[in-house]
Amino acid sequence: MADERQPLLRHSTEEARLTASQVPAHEVTTSAQEYPDYPIDHGRVAWMQVLGGFILFANSWGLPNAFGVFQTYYVDTLMPDQDASSIAWIGSIQLFFTTIGCLPAGVLLDRGYLKSIIAVGTVLEVAGLVLTSLSKGFWPILFAQGVCMGVGSGLMALIPVAVLAMFFEKKRMLATGLASTGASVAGIIYTLSMRSLFISVGFSWAVRIFALIVLATNAIAFTVMKLQFQYGSKGSKFSLHHFKDLPYSVFVVAFTLFVASSFVPFFFIQEYALQLGVSKDMAFNLLSIMNAANIFGRFVPNYIADRYGGVNTLLPLSIACIITLCLLPLAQTVSSLIAISIVYGFLSGGVIIIPGPTITDLSPSKAEMGVRLGLAYLVASFGGLLGNPLMGAIKGDGKNAVSNFSGLWFCAAAVMGAGVFALIATRWLKLGSPLAVGRV
Structure with missing residues (x-):
């Protein structure tokens, strides 16, 4: 990585451009202040980061969104001897490593190693998919799809949030929301195509065709993604002192609880529908419907969050998600399942994506933004690891689908409710009162 030269900058003269191109990204320090950054909130380069972010979101956070199709296939066909809760560990391990991988990625990104992170992450994802295609048993697939793909996804999952925070200020939430729709689009396209x-x-x-798609699309992201020239600090390193910032720490708790609970319907809606007697075709389509609604939920609330703040926007969204989770036992027909999938898909889009750019807003220094994001995702990874399997263990195995899944839905609602209290505490710490008016 010593020869990596990224990012390059728009300069007023060709001489300045050549000078900048000779500075390795990981050696960029405050001495680079003589060079201007790319334009903020506008310009071709800025919006190309949204495109690259869209791809990286699709091939990192989009994979857990599409795990439901693997979950159903494993339970019904490939591993019928394994119960659904055990198989859910594969998706949860993948989500765990996707989130925990954000910490080393954040540290390396603060030092400027953008291209290297994308390259290594892509190799791990493709290798994990190839190994998955060759595996038949539970443990080989757990390693290949859970660990290998998870680590690869984790290295790239943080990049869009951090990079877009460098290129957007007034439109930060909107830009991140637009890029994050890649995760929902991936959930739809990957689910339908894989099935x-x-x-x-x-x-x-x-699965091998899937690997080729990931390789080709990540190559585009590798080409277009850049850093602002002045970004990349030698002093950026892992440190727990960031947790002394109480609003940040309490918000990380809320983020962790949301990660633990918000993916539950994405993992179990298909199985619930099948137990209700819904056809396999319709059960598969429910996950795609949920991901389609999730697309709009990832940029409409973010547009509002740019004006009113991430915490202020998350509060009503998460409360609405809790209500929807509590209403899931009443969804017992195809039409009601479609309706609730649309509603939850939309609401959860903001709950899933807004925390990332909110953490950048809570970061006092851009030089440490990657580390603070990485630490937050490190803590949240344990929510992703434990949430779905533990809640899946609550699921009953009787003949009545509604009673089997009611505890699962209510437990997810309770965990998300705890996250709401953490959001209220964050507002209190930032504004002096939970009822105070202000952008947070």
């Missing part, structure tokens, strides 16, 4: 490919070419070749 079709499982039938037409078989599991092994379907």
Whole structure:
């Protein structure tokens, strides 16, 4: 990585451009202040970061969104001897490493190693998919899809949030929200295509085709993603002193609780529908419907959050999610399942994506933004690791689908409710009162 030269800058003269191009990204320090950054909130380069972020969101956070199609296939076909709760560990391990990988990625990104992170993450994701295609048992797939793919995704999952925070200020939430729709689009396209490919070419070749798609799209992100020239500090390093910032620490608690609870319907809605007697085709489509609604939930609330603040926007969104989770036992017909999938998909979009740019808003220094994001995702990773399997263990195994899943939905609502209290505490610490008016 010693020869990595990224990012380069727009300069007023060709001489300045050549000078800048000779400075390795990881050696960029405050002496680089003589060079201007790319334009903020506008310009081709800024919006190309949104495109690159869209791809990286699709191939990192988009993978847990699409895990439901693997969960159903594993339970019904590949590993019928394993119960659903055990198989859910594969997706949760993947989500765990996706979030925990954000910490080393944040430290390396603060030092300027953008291209290297994308390259290594892509290799790990593709290798994990290839190994998954060759595996048949639970433990090999847990390693390949859970650990290997999870680590690869984690290295890239933080990049869009951090990079877009460098290129956008007034439109930061909106830009991040637009890029994050890649995760929902991936959830739709990957879910529908993988299910079709499982039938037409078989599991092994379907996963290998998936690997080629990931490789090709990540190559585009590798090409277009850049850092602001003045970003990249030698002094950036892992440190727990950031948790002395109480508003930041309490918000990290809220973030962790949201990660633990918000993905539960994405993991279990298909199985719930099948137990209700819904056809397999419709059960598969429910996850795609939820991800389609999630697209709009990832940029409409973010547009509001740019004006009123991330915490202020998260509060009503999370409360509405809790109400929707509590209403899930009443969804017992195809039409009601579609309706509640649309509503929850939309509401959860903001709950899932707004915390990232909110953490950048709570960071006093851009030089340490990657580390603070990484620490937050490190803590939140334990929510992703434990949330779905533990709540899945609550699920009953009787003949009544509603009673089997009611505890699961209510437990997810309770965990998210604890996150709401943490949001209220964050407002209190920032504004002096939970009822005070102000942007947070």
